[in-house]
Amino acid sequence: DAGVIQSPRHEVTEMGQEVTLRCKPISGHDYLFWYRQTMMRGLELLIYFNNNVPIDDSGMPEDRFSAKMPNASFSTLKIQPSEPRDSAVYFCASSSGLAGVAKNIQYFGAGTRLSVL
Amino acid sequence: TQLLEQSPQFLSIQEGENLTVYCNSSSVFSSLQWYRQEPGEGPVLLVTVVTGGEVKKLKRLTFQFGDARKDSSLHITAAQPGDTGLYLCAGEAYTGKLIFGQGTTLQVKP
Numbered sequence: 001d002a003g004v005i006q007s008p009r010h011e012v013t014e015m016g017q018e019v020t021l022r023c024k025p026i027s028g029h030d031y032l033f034w035y036r037q038t039m040m041r042g043l044e045l046l047i048y049f050n051n052n053v054p055i056d057d058s059g060m061p062e063d064r065f066s067a068k069m070p071n072a073s074f075s076t077l078k079i080q081p082s083e084p085r086d087s088a089v090y091f092c093a094s095s096s097g098l099a100g101v102a103k104n105i106q107y108f109g110a111g112t113r114l115s116v117l
Numbered sequence: 118t119q120l121l122e123q124s125p126q127f128l129s130i131q132e133g134e135n136l137t138v139y140c141n142s143s144s145v146f147s148s149l150q151w152y153r154q155e156p157g158e159g160p161v162l163l164v165t166v167v168t169g170g171e172v173k174k175l176k177r178l179t180f181q182f183g184d185a186r187k188d189s190s191l192h193i194t195a196a197q198p199g200d201t202g203l204y205l206c207a208g209e210a211y212t213g214k215l216i217f218g219q220g221t222t223l224q225v226k227p
Contacts, residue, residue, distance in 0.1 A: 004159070042205075042217055042218065042219040042220055043160070043205065043207075043217040043220075044217070045214055045215065048214070056212075056214065091159050091160075093159070098213030098214075105162050105165075106162070106215065108158075108159025108160050108161070109159050110157065110158055110159055111157075111158070111159055
């Protein structure tokens with residue numbers, strides 16, 4: 001398997017524009033996670049899905065952020081409108097279970113580095 | 118809110134030296150994971166410790182989970198330049214979610 005695939009790897013946009021980040025999880029994994037990493041706040045969980053259903057979106061910073069998982073092999077994280085403070089590296093991860101249940105591992109993609117000017 | 122504090126945040130040492138990274142919390146976690154992240158890549162799991170007092174070894178890396186399951190440490194013996202990277206601890210809450218520490222950036226100079 002190619003692992004978790006994220007696109008694009010880098011995104012530079014202007015404030016106010018819509019940004020869409022994409023993720024393809026590892027085939028067969030039931031859980032998909034979106035994280036944001038910054039120097040100030042470290043790695044934060046934004047939202048996670050189980051079997052394509054959003055389970056916990058308490059980490060989504062505000063209504064400008066939305067995430068979807070239309071099928072088991074694709075998820076998007078959208079920011080509309082984007083702001084400079086959204087600049088960060090966004091990671092997608094997938095696993096075949098929650099660690100507490102099956103001690104499964106979260107596999108991370110290489111991330112999307114977003115710069116909002 | 119469960120928080121994990123890692124220390125030190127930055128560490129620059131010479132090849133061959135030993136080092137310890139600490140991960141502390143006031144909360145109890147059901148397990149503690151350690152990840153290593155290289156520039157331009159996502160974190161990769163190194164180890165999971167589950168039982169209070171548990172010690173796991175991975176070559177020159179030794180991981181320990183505190184007896185009360187609130188803290189953990191990572192000790193590297195005879196560090197090598199290949200150990201350079203960002204080390205992250207992550208506590209598993211009882212909901213299954215992972216709470217990450219801020220990370221420790223390690224630089225090992227040849």
